[in-house]
Amino acid sequence: MKTIRRFSFVRVLLLMAAALSLSTSYAAAESSERGTFTLPTEAHWGITVLPAGTYSFTVESMGSYPTITVRSSDGKVSGMFVATAVLSMEESGKQLLTLTRRGDEMYVSSFQLSDEGVVLEYTLPKATESAAVAGLTAP
Numbered sequence: 001m002k003t004i005r006r007f008s009f010v011r012v013l014l015l016m017a018a019a020l021s022l023s024t025s026y027a028a029a030e031s032s033e034r035g036t037f038t039l040p041t042e043a044h045w046g047i048t049v050l051p052a053g054t055y056s057f058t059v060e061s062m063g064s065y066p067t068i069t070v071r072s073s074d075g076k077v078s079g080m081f082v083a084t085a086v087l088s089m090e091e092s093g094k095q096l097l098t099l100t101r102r103g104d105e106m107y108v109s110s111f112q113l114s115d116e117g118v119v120l121e122y123t124l125p126k127a128t129e130s131a132a133v134a135g136l137t138a139p
Helices: 002-029
Strands: 033-039 043-045 048-050 053-059 067-072 077-082 085-088 096-102 105-113 118-121
Touching: 033 096, 048 077
Parallel strands: 043 105
Antiparallel strands: 033 053, 043 048, 053 067, 067 077, 085 118, 096 105, 105 118
């Protein structure tokens, strides 16, 4: 009888340990940072074009490739964006969305997260030659 009780007790402990580890994994997959930002101008984020305006965001995962879900002010999902690189930095307490100009258009190139101490980088299209250089002809 004592052996059966010990086996049952050990089994209960193992099940509790498994449940706790699953709940920690689930918690890690939840949103770790939320916030809002305002785009002063239309901007490309990946293949999505976001019009100027106020947006909210959530970081869905802080794993190898964090995903940011961006919603417009009316609550509709505007896009989900996966970082192409993650850089560590000292926590600054500031969120910073960096826009980079390519030709006549603006692109989101990075997003600094205030609570995580990371900068998420995004792929930009290659820079095109300026019209003045492209229009030159050899003598």
